[in-house]
Amino acid sequence: MAGSDVDAPSVPSGGEGVASPLTTSTRQGLCLRGSRCHDCATATFPHQAGCPACTSTSVEQCLLGPRGFLWTYTWQRFPPPGIAPEQFKPFAVGYVEFGDDVRVEGVLAGAAEFTIGQEMELSIHEWAAYAFRPVGPRGEARS
Amino acid sequence: MTDVCIVGLGITPFGRHERSTGLDLAARATRLALADAGLHWTDVRAAAGGSMSAGGADTVVSQLGLTGIPFLNVFNGCATGGSALTAASALIESERADIAVAVGFDKHSRGAFRLKAADWGLGDWYEDAGMMVAPQFFAMRIQRYMHDHGITHSTLTAVAAKAFRNGALNPNAWRREPLGEEVINGSRMVCDPLRQHMFCSPAAGAVALVLASRARARQLTTSPVQLRGVASRTRRFGSFDAFSPAVPVRTSTSVTADAASVAFGESGVAPDEISVAQVQDTDAGAEIIHMAEAGLCADGEQEKLIHAGDTEIGGRLPINTDGGCIANGEPVGASGLRQVHEVALQLRGSAGSRQVPGRPVTGFTHVYGAPGVSACAVLVR
Numbered sequence: 406m407a408g409s410d411v412d413a414p415s416v417p418s419g420g421e422g423v424a425s426p427l428t429t430s431t432r433q434g435l436c437l438r439g440s441r442c443h444d445c446a447t448a449t450f451p452h453q454a455g456c457p458a459c460t461s462t463s464v465e466q467c468l469l470g471p472r473g474f475l476w477t478y479t480w481q482r483f484p485p486p487g488i489a490p491e492q493f494k495p496f497a498v499g500y501v502e503f504g505d506d507v508r509v510e511g512v513l514a515g516a517a518e519f520t521i522g523q524e525m526e527l528s529i530h531e532w533a534a535y536a537f538r539p540v541g542p543r544g545e546a547r548s
Numbered sequence: 549m550t551d552v553c554i555v556g557l558g559i560t561p562f563g564r565h566e567r568s569t570g571l572d573l574a575a576r577a578t579r580l581a582l583a584d585a586g587l588h589w590t591d592v593r594a595a596a597g598g599s600m601s602a603g604g605a606d607t608v609v610s611q612l613g614l615t616g617i618p619f620l621n622v623f624n625g626c627a628t629g630g631s632a633l634t635a636a637s638a639l640i641e642s643e644r645a646d647i648a649v650a651v652g653f654d655k656h657s658r659g660a661f662r663l664k665a666a667d668w669g670l671g672d673w674y675e676d677a678g679m680m681v682a683p684q685f686f687a688m689r690i691q692r693y694m695h696d697h698g699i700t701h702s703t704l705t706a707v708a709a710k711a712f713r714n715g716a717l718n719p720n721a722w723r724r725e726p727l728g729e730e731v732i733n734g735s736r737m738v739c740d741p742l743r744q745h746m747f748c749s750p751a752a753g754a755v756a757l758v759l760a761s762r763a764r765a766r767q768l769t770t771s772p773v774q775l776r777g778v779a780s781r782t783r784r785f786g787s788f789d790a791f792s793p794a795v796p797v798r799t800s801t802s803v804t805a806d807a808a809s810v811a812f813g814e815s816g817v818a819p820d821e822i823s824v825a826q827v828q829d830t831d832a833g834a835e836i837i838h839m840a841e842a843g844l845c846a847d848g849e850q851e852k853l854i855h856a857g858d859t860e861i862g863g864r865l866p867i868n869t870d871g872g873c874i875a876n877g878e879p880v881g882a883s884g885l886r887q888v889h890e891v892a893l894q895l896r897g898s899a900g901s902r903q904v905p906g907r908p909v910t911g912f913t914h915v916y917g918a919p920g921v922s923a924c925a926v927l928v929r
Contacts (some may be wrong), residue, residue: 427673439794447785451671452792458785458799475696479687479739485678486662498684505797512677521695533677 427534428453428527434471435527436507438533441467448506469509470527472540473501475484476508478519501537510534550814552640553765553772554760554892554927558671562876562886563722565752570602570655570879573754575611575889578651587767589613592758593645596620596635598628599881602655605632616807618644621761621786626716627780627828628652629755630886630915634780636759638874646764648818652886653754661750668791668919682918683747683831685790690833694741697848699836701741705723707832708746709876716862716876717902722751723875731807738789746832751877751924755885758891773892776928777815781807783920790918804841804914807922811912815926819843822926825865828916829872839867844913852924862894866904869894884915888925895929 428435441448442456444462448470478499478543483488483516495511512529513519524538530536555603558581560573566575574597582589583818597605598621608618622631629652636650665675674680700922709729713722718905727745735744765772771883783789784806788797810820820841827842830836836854840847846863850878859867870876870890891911893899911927 407857446797448794448798477688477692479684479691479741480737481678481681481684481739483660483735485681486660488678496678498679499687500688500795502797508795508797510679510793511742512679521692 429468430470431471433533435529436468436470437527438506439467439469440464450507450509469503469507472524472526473503475519475521475523475525475537476502477501477521479514499537514538550637550641550775550778551762552637552775553760553887555662555760555772556581556587557892558582558584558756559720559886559889560613560754561720562753562837563751565655565859567711567815569613570599570653570752570754571608571771571869573752574599574605574608574651574653574657574756577653577754577756578608578612578727581649581758585758585760587647587758587823589674590615590879591647592617592649593647593737594618594636594639595649595651596622596623596639597649597651597881598627598632599652600625600656602653602881605651606652608651611741620673624923625886625917625919626779626880627908627915627917627921627923628881629886629888630782630925631884631921632922633885633888633925634778635758637775637778640759640761641711643761649756650759651754651756651884652882652884654881655752656668656750656879665699668794670791671757674791674793677706680791680792683739683742684857686744686831686838687916687923688757689788689837690716691741692832693711693837699848699851703851703854704741704746705729705732707829707835710860711829711868711872711874712745714869714902717900718870718875721871721893722877723871735763742831742833746874748878751879753876753879753882753886755882757885758879758916762797766777771896771929772779773895774928775925777811777813777816777926778867778924779807779814779884780921780923781810787920789920791835792919802817802841803920803922804916804924805836805843807916807924808842809927811924815928817910817926817928819912822830822865822910824869824904825867825912825914826870826872827872827914828883829868830878830916834870834916835872838914838916839855842912844912861902861904869899869902881926884923887913887915888927895927
């Protein structure tokens, strides 16, 4: 049985806001902190101590983002359990694809409509740990 | 091919049960299944069962009788019933028992399931972001599937309309009123593109099956339904499932495809030989996707099949003939066994006004649960 020395860096899987363990600010913009496997190069999010693809425990932190493309989305139109109806406003949730690596789920913000394939950028958010916003008219789209 | 037969079927009405507990329903379904098999609880050598919100399955022995049998409690989200069947079947296969009971039951509070992120291996941030909501996953999955495979909104509506039409023929269904397409399309949007009448709702109900070895089954009945293949699987890397903060881009697998392929392989029956099927319709989109993932059709082919009526009770491949989760509601622990109950009933030719014509010989059942679990079975008479 391997000792605790094989455990991954001590990054908890939860947190809040821009300074949280889930995200970090870079010169390019806000990025997600995931993990990448030394053995098979698979990236995942959030950081975890084992590789979901090849089972290796040799993983290191990696950064994902700040930009990717919207892979799918939906609108949450009823208050999730525990949210009072008067405090609730519908919001969008989706997966953004970073390179040919990984799609990450998150709250979508900054628009009233979204389209699969549009370019999105990671940003801070008022109540979610992070959100994805449309890059804007200059952003390219792909299907 | 397994050596297991289904010799007893028991089901309670699905829906709201104000005066019964989930365990009461489990006891009632078990007694009905035993009576159907011509057996007593004292004949049962082992059992497996589960619920999400209605207590430990083994507790039901206090109502049925304290006979000392081994009783495995299982829980695999919405796939719990399938796991109970897999476990009970394994007890027969391993000759630990010649008669075993699989029982699934539940009784949920009204409204969407309240799930805690920590129970699903996720940080609180996931719940705090409002993402611990299962309908979001089903909506995002069908949204992408429609984009990739040309499925249209009218096909979602058609699946929901079929569910209510079939539910109207099923005395145990919760929703027994046919709903027109305009009513379905006029219901409120829940998670785009899925509307209220395209989703199942949490409910109460119980199902029990009595399983027997082939030798024992021959003594009990001249027409047992054979459980020719049964398999449960967790997801492999690349499967897109509920409550997944990340999914890979380059690898694509499906836990449903994995479980179905093992069940079909074990049975010696091919997907195109199936004459009646039950696939998990948590929502109308899920039925469409699961048809292809299980191998019953190609991706995108559903658009044509469904509009041509192929999945109707009189069609080439009737699907969810009892109204599915959409018309029966979703008691999480019970649904997987309701799938099997319905197909067994159809193979017996005892499905009443919703009986598939021509006495089907082969049937398939599928159940899917978060966070990426599936159980499938192939039945032959």
